[in-house]
Amino acid sequence: MRPLVFALLALLLTGCQINPYTFQPDWTGTSWFTAGKEDAMNGASVKSNETLADNFNDPDVNRSEYLRGYADGQKRICTEDFVYAWGLSGKIFPASCDTAENADLLRKSWQKGMDEGLRASRLN
Known part of the structure; x- marks a missing residue:
């Protein structure tokens, strides 16, 4: 019984240890290319600078990078096979x-x- 109590006490004490740097955010800034690419690949229309600044909490919108990423995302999804699959689903x-x-x-x-x-779906 005594070893069990010591084992539980040790487990409890190690579980309470907190590393203060574990959840510290690593802010690297907004990747506007990635934001534009994701918007295009999700089927969204081009967003305004005000909307982007609000969504990403970053007032320094790089419009040219966003549009470059959007164009890259469009190239990937705006194909006949891809939109056919979207319609099928x-x-x-x-x-x-x-x-x-x-x-x-x-x-x-x-x-x-x-x-x-x-x-x-009507056949099923």
């Missing part, structure tokens, strides 16, 4: 593809996927 057409140069073709691919997804 029942997701709305990504707003980031509305400004793509082949937006009409992309919307047709998305609609085809949406129609097939609805047909498949």
